[in-house]
Amino acid sequence: MPTTPGSPAAAGTRGQARARLLDAAMTYFGSRGISDLSLRQLAEALGTSHRMLIYHFGSKEGLLTEVVRAVEQGQRELWGELVADPELDPSERPRRLWQRVSDPALEPFARLFFEIYGQALQGRVPATALLDGDIESWLRPTIQNLVDNGMPAERAESMARLGLAVARGLLLDLLATGQRAAVTDAFELFLSLYQRVEPTGPG
16 A cells, blocks of 8 residues: 555655665775765665655765764764673773774775764754764763763763764874874773773872
């Protein structure tokens, strides 16, 4: 039985089609890298039409923004799982996340993240959607983890921000230089310093 436009069933069908296209785009970019394809060429590569991409994502930039948001969401979910895992030593949790985000297989997505984030900071739509709650969604589980380990909430927020800033900065370093061993050593040094900070701070 055909669905009526605007009905819940139609909305569900559209959502499923959009999700399939997003998954296809992520698979394509993961294996081929982020190429400079036109919207029509990208649609052909994904086995759809440019009209369908426009219908679901508005533009090529809209699709790329959604790819970045989906990858970020997956990484945040992993971080939430790591933080909630009682079997993991607290020092191992950020290390596991770093291993994931710095995985060479994710390099195309990491490059795309910084490209789209730069557009967002310039106020360019649709990239600005990436800024909506991005920092806060990373901070929340980190702050909770630090508080659960005895750190005052106000200090935990500062420490969580520092950790996020260092991780993103080192990821940018890795993409710019390709010096994986040196960047990993820097991350391990930061992690050792981070873990030595007393919950109540100096003084």
